[in-house]
Amino acid sequence: MRIAAVGLTVLRMPLVRPFETSFGQMSARELILVEVEDASGARGWGECVADADPFYSSETTTTAWHVLEKYLVPAVLGRSFRTAADLPGTWTRVRGHQMAKAALEMAGWDLFARLANRPLCEMLGATARPIEAGVSIGIHPSVDALVDRVAEEKAAGYRRIKIKIKPGWDVAPVAAIRKRFGGIPLMVDANAAYTEDDAARLAELDQFNLMMIEQPLGYGDLVRHARLQTKLTTPICLDESLTSPDEAADALDIGACRIINIKPGRLGGFTSSIAVHDLARARGVPLWHGGMLETGIGRAHNLHLSALPGFTLPGDVAASRRYFIPDLIDPPIEVSPDGTIPVPPGPGIGVTPVPERVRAARTHSERYRA
Numbered sequence: 158m159r160i161a162a163v164g165l166t167v168l169r170m171p172l173v174r175p176f177e178t179s180f181g182q183m184s185a186r187e188l189i190l191v192e193v194e195d196a197s198g199a200r201g202w203g204e205c206v207a208d209a210d211p212f213y214s215s216e217t218t219t220t221a222w223h224v225l226e227k228y229l230v231p232a233v234l235g236r237s238f239r240t241a242a243d244l245p246g247t248w249t250r251v252r253g254h255q256m257a258k259a260a261l262e263m264a265g266w267d268l269f270a271r272l273a274n275r276p277l278c279e280m281l282g283a284t285a286r287p288i289e290a291g292v293s294i295g296i297h298p299s300v301d302a303l304v305d306r307v308a309e310e311k312a313a314g315y316r317r318i319k320i321k322i323k324p325g326w327d328v329a330p331v332a333a334i335r336k337r338f339g340g341i342p343l344m345v346d347a348n349a350a351y352t353e354d355d356a357a358r359l360a361e362l363d364q365f366n367l368m369m370i371e372q373p374l375g376y377g378d379l380v381r382h383a384r385l386q387t388k389l390t391t392p393i394c395l396d397e398s399l400t401s402p403d404e405a406a407d408a409l410d411i412g413a414c415r416i417i418n419i420k421p422g423r424l425g426g427f428t429s430s431i432a433v434h435d436l437a438r439a440r441g442v443p444l445w446h447g448g449m450l451e452t453g454i455g456r457a458h459n460l461h462l463s464a465l466p467g468f469t470l471p472g473d474v475a476a477s478r479r480y481f482i483p484d485l486i487d488p489p490i491e492v493s494p495d496g497t498i499p500v501p502p503g504p505g506i507g508v509t510p511v512p513e514r515v516r517a518a519r520t521h522s523e524r525y526r527a
């Protein structure tokens with residue numbers, strides 16, 4: 158495939174309800190939609206998961222735009238590729254900026270799979286299968302409101318509940334959920350809100366038999382996570398800390414985590430995500446697919462990657478309507494009553510953005526030609 162043009166569009170989409178984590182509250186999602194076009198006019202799409210603010214990671218929509226426009230898009234424009242796996246080789250000089258890199262690589266994968274007339278999951282080495290879906294529930298104003306929300310999500314069929322925690326919102330909400338719903342598959346995500354001094358507090362969570370605690374400590378704290386894991390029976394899962402296959406290998410080598418969350422945006426794309434997948438699978442480490450409040454475009458990408466066999470735990474791959482009504486795609490991603498989501502069938506990611514909805518959400522747009 159020869160990349161003849163790349164389009165970048167900044168979109169701002171209101172969230173159905175605010176989403177609160179230890180790093181703050183979000184009421185809208187800002188994102189960059191990436192479109193790559195080959196000489197025949199075929200197109201592929203990707204979604205950059207960097208947010209307006211550098212709170213989950215250091216990247217923002219603005220930094221991603223800068224790096225895409227100045228470095229990544231020029232690296233691929235006018236060039237021919239045998240496979241989308243060769244795109245990252247053109248930008249090895251660019252350090253960091255994983256989300257910007259991932260968005261362009263993933264758009265390239267969609268185009269590559271469409272040109273081959275095959276579903277993306279097959280190009281990634283997977284076979285389509287129903288994907289087990291879990292939900293991520295934000296911090297709520299009260300424990301009662303949270304418990305009501307868990308009841309709704311359970312009724313929708315989701316196979317695992319994750320709640321966001323932070324100091325002062327941890328043991329009480331978990332205890333309330335266990336009391337009301339018994340031994341449901343339950344986990345917590347701290348988004349780096351604790352320090353090693355909180356080890357005793359975190360160990361109080363051990364009594365609740367959680368599947369895991371996600372990213373309790375800072376993003377650079379691999380050694381501290383390893384020390385913390387020796388004090389907890391609950392497995393630690395890393396999210397923010399792992400931005401490359403080497404970091405994932407280091408984390409496993411030193412015992413900083415027992416479970417890994419894969420997000421292609423955080424890891425710099427599918428090629429790097431597959432490397433982490435293969436590493437974790439070879440070592441018998443459970444994996445699941447994380448989420449970044451994606452629209453249907455990013456969500457479809459995530460479902461295709463989730464079909465790889467190493468994804469053994471339910472992922473944050475929920476229905477579009479939990480975040481956006483309407484979604485960018487039509488029909489939206491829906492969850493089945495059994496708590497699974499089908500991989501969208503058809504060539505590529507299997508879905509395309511609805512042009513009027515892109516126009517309605519667009520704040521800025523550019524097109525670059527070879």
Ligand code: OSB
Binds near residue numbers: 293447449475
């Ligand atoms: O830590 O997994 C996270 C959303 C935005 C940023 C970080 C995270 C999240 C979520 C939501 O937990 C996952 C989703 O449902 O998309």
Ligand code: MG
Binds near residue numbers: 346372397
């Ligand atoms: Mg997380």
